[in-house]
Amino acid sequence: MNSGSVGRGRPRSVERRRAILDAAAELALGSQTLPTMDAIATRAGVSRTTLYKWWPSSAAVLLEGLLERFHASIEFDDDLPVRAALTAQVDALVHLLRDTPAGRLLRQLMSASITDAATATALLDQWMEPRRHAAIHHLERGMTIGEIRPGTDTALVVDALFAPAYHRLIWGHAPLDDDLAEHVCALVWPAITT
Amino acid sequence: MNSGSVGRGRPRSVERRRAILDAAAELALGSQTLPTMDAIATRAGVSRTTLYKWWPSSAAVLLEGLLERFHASIEFDDDLPVRAALTAQVDALVHLLRDTPAGRLLRQLMSASITDAATATALLDQWMEPRRHAAIHHLERGMTIGEIRPGTDTALVVDALFAPAYHRLIWGHAPLDDDLAEHVCALVWPAITT
DNA sequence: CATATAGTGAACAATATGTCCATGAATTCG
DNA sequence: CGAATTCATGGACATATTGTTCACTATATG
Numbered sequence: 001m002n003s004g005s006v007g008r009g010r011p012r013s014v015e016r017r018r019a020i021l022d023a024a025a026e027l028a029l030g031s032q033t034l035p036t037m038d039a040i041a042t043r044a045g046v047s048r049t050t051l052y053k054w055w056p057s058s059a060a061v062l063l064e065g066l067l068e069r070f071h072a073s074i075e076f077d078d079d080l081p082v083r084a085a086l087t088a089q090v091d092a093l094v095h096l097l098r099d100t101p102a103g104r105l106l107r108q109l110m111s112a113s114i115t116d117a118a119t120a121t122a123l124l125d126q127w128m129e130p131r132r133h134a135a136i137h138h139l140e141r142g143m144t145i146g147e148i149r150p151g152t153d154t155a156l157v158v159d160a161l162f163a164p165a166y167h168r169l170i171w172g173h174a175p176l177d178d179d180l181a182e183h184v185c186a187l188v189w190p191a192i193t194t
Numbered sequence: 195m196n197s198g199s200v201g202r203g204r205p206r207s208v209e210r211r212r213a214i215l216d217a218a219a220e221l222a223l224g225s226q227t228l229p230t231m232d233a234i235a236t237r238a239g240v241s242r243t244t245l246y247k248w249w250p251s252s253a254a255v256l257l258e259g260l261l262e263r264f265h266a267s268i269e270f271d272d273d274l275p276v277r278a279a280l281t282a283q284v285d286a287l288v289h290l291l292r293d294t295p296a297g298r299l300l301r302q303l304m305s306a307s308i309t310d311a312a313t314a315t316a317l318l319d320q321w322m323e324p325r326r327h328a329a330i331h332h333l334e335r336g337m338t339i340g341e342i343r344p345g346t347d348t349a350l351v352v353d354a355l356f357a358p359a360y361h362r363l364i365w366g367h368a369p370l371d372d373d374l375a376e377h378v379c380a381l382v383w384p385a386i387t388t
Numbered sequence: 389c390a391t392a393t394a395g396t397g398a399a400c401a402a403t404a405t406g407t408c409c410a411t412g413a414a415t416t417c418g
Numbered sequence: 419c420g421a422a423t424t425c426a427t428g429g430a431c432a433t434a435t436t437g438t439t440c441a442c443t444a445t446a447t448g
Contacts, residue, residue, distance in 0.1 A: 009424025010414040014397070016426080035308040036404060047427045084253050107308050110364065114305035115227040124367055132367070153377060156358070160381050163357035164350070169366075173318055173326070174349050183347060184206065187354055192386035202392025210395080230435060241396045246437070287448040 019044040021065035024058060029101055034058050034108050059112035059119045064104045067126050068094065074134050081186060082142035089135055090161050091181035097169045098176040100156065107169060132158050139192075149194050160188050206248075209299050212237040214245065215259035218252060223295055226345075230303055240252050253306035253313045260299045261320050264290065268328050276336035277379060283329055284355050285375035291363045292370040301363060336339050354382050 023044035027035035035058050041048040052153035055061045075092045077085055097103035106127075135158045142148030164184055168174050177183075218239035219284035221229035229252050235242040249255045269286040271279055291297035300321075329352045336342030358378055362368050371377075 006424075007424065008416055010416095010426080012425065032311065037406090038404065039229065039242065047429095049407090049428080050426055053425080111305045111308035113300050114364070117226065120366070124365060127364060128367060154372075156377055159358040159361055159368065160354060160378065161363035164353040166364075167353055167357035167360060170308070170360075171322060172314070172319060173322060175351065180350075183350055184354065187382055187385045191381045201393065202391070202447055202448095204395080206394065231437090232435065242393055243397080243438090247394080 004077050016044070016046050017054075020046055020054075020061060021068065022069065024061040025065050025069075025101060025105065028108055029064055029104055034062070034112060048191065052095070056118065057112075057116065059109060059116055060122070062105060063109055063119060063122055063126075066102060066109065070100070070102050074131055076137075078135050078141065082145075082147050083137050083189060085138045086135060086161065088139070089131070090184060091130070093162060094165050094176050094178075094180050095164060097107075103169055110166075112172065131162070131173045135161065146194060148192050152192050157188060157192060161185065207228050210238070210240050210244065211248070213242055214255060215262065219256040219259050219299065220265075220294060222256055222302055226302075226365065228256070228306060234376055236354070250312065253303060254316070256280050256299060257303055257313060257316055257320075258308075260296060260303065263315055264294070264296050267296070270328050270331075272335065276332050276339075277383060280330045280355065281292065281330060281375050281379045283325070283332070284359065284378060287356060288359050288370050288372075288374050291359060297363055303361075304364065304368055318331075325356070329355065338384075340388060348387050350381060351386055 024035055024040045027043060037048060037051050039060050040061060041051050051061070053142055055064070057086060065125060073092065073096055075085070075088045077088065080088065083095055099108065109119065113123050132155075135155045137154065139148055139154045139157060143150050143152065161184055165180065167177060168176055169179075214234060218229055218234045221237060226376055231242060231252050232250060233246050233247050234255060245255070250259070265288065266365065267290055269279070269282045270283065274282065291300065302318055303313065307317050312363055327351075330348045333342055333346065333348045333351060337344055337346065355378055359370060362374075
């Protein structure tokens with residue numbers, strides 16, 4: 001709430017917040033299941049009461065840590081050609097999901113999203129939509145310069161580009177290959193170019 | 195285990211099994227979260243011990259019910275042209291996810307899959323793989339008759355076709371439109387035809 | 389009959405949850 | 419300084435779910 005403003009009473013401890021976010025991430029990465037509030041508190045060396053004061057659930061703790069750690073992970077380069085820019089975005093996601101903790105954390109958060117509407121809203125608004133919007137931006141740029149066919153269903157194209165990566169993250173039926181982004185873009189490209 | 199074979203002792207009650215599967219589905223459909231073993235047992239009018247005897251978790255109960263109810267939901271028509279056959283498969287999935295209980299049940303099972311390896315394996319083997327295989331069949335048929343470009347990455351194409359539907363089911367950021375299947379196929383088609 | 393398997397109901401320990409309260413700690417304002 | 423305010427602690431509490439165990443009853447086969 002008032003993390004930034006200088007309030008009246010004792011200021012919130014940034015160290016404890018850090019310790020909590022880190023503990024949550026470490027616990028989540030070492031397990032298939034969401035950490036419990038209890039386990040996070042113990043690991044962070046903090047009382048359970050403090051956790052419940054600032055977060056409603058362990059998923060909320062995890063999400064805040066994820067967003068803070070990967071907020072700058074959206075590729076956004078208007079100097080690149082449209083196809084290269086889109087490929088770079090999908091490629092960044094593929095590597096994020098495969099090679100960083102974000103993949104494992106997102107898996108658990110997506111699981112939590114299904115049973116917890118608050119997590120679902122937060123994850124959609126703060127993780128998914130910014131990335132979708134960045135991709136749509138390039139598609140609209142492509143339509144402006146006449147490279148992408150006008151009238152293209154950008155929402156659909158974005159899903160076609162990104163869904164396979166999330167799909168493989170969730171189901172694990174096929175690997176997140178290095179060339180997945182390139183191949184997915186190649187698959188969609190002929191249908192959307194003029 | 196021995197559901198079919200005529201064993202030595204008291205035979206398993208098919209009525210109780212039915213009541214349990216139905217109770218689990220009803221509870222799941224009326225809630226965002228997986229039902230508890232307790233709730234299923236109570237609703238089915240059965241002792242909790244019986245549940246634990248036959249299923250390890252409520253997700254397993256739910257999955258068995260889902261597979262039994264929708265085992266025949268794979269469109270498979272070799273008389274159709276390849277593109278029509280694939281579109282029909284995607285379209286069947288879209289309507290299944292949107293208009294039948296399968297959608298809500300699958301959401302919860304996918305959530306459970308992330309935290310429970312046994313559920314993940316069962317769901318992948320018994321739900322996802324048969325559908326993927328049916329789609330790959332048509333793609334290979336298309337390659338044989340020279341309609342689909344040889345060397346096509348069938349695994350990737352199948353993901354591109356089906357992932358958007360699951361993606362929208364999970365994230366809920368866009369609707370499962372009536373024409374989603376058609377549009378997704380149209381998006382992929384130019385890249386895979388000869 | 390004996391034997392074997394299914395189902396019941398109750399109990400149990402172990403975990404989590406979410407909330408409460410009394411207390412102490414750190415900071416600002418008058 | 420003292421008062422007000424907010425943060426943090428630790429313990430307690432009722433509640434719920436899990437997974438197992440046990441003694442018992444029910445229904446089948448040979």
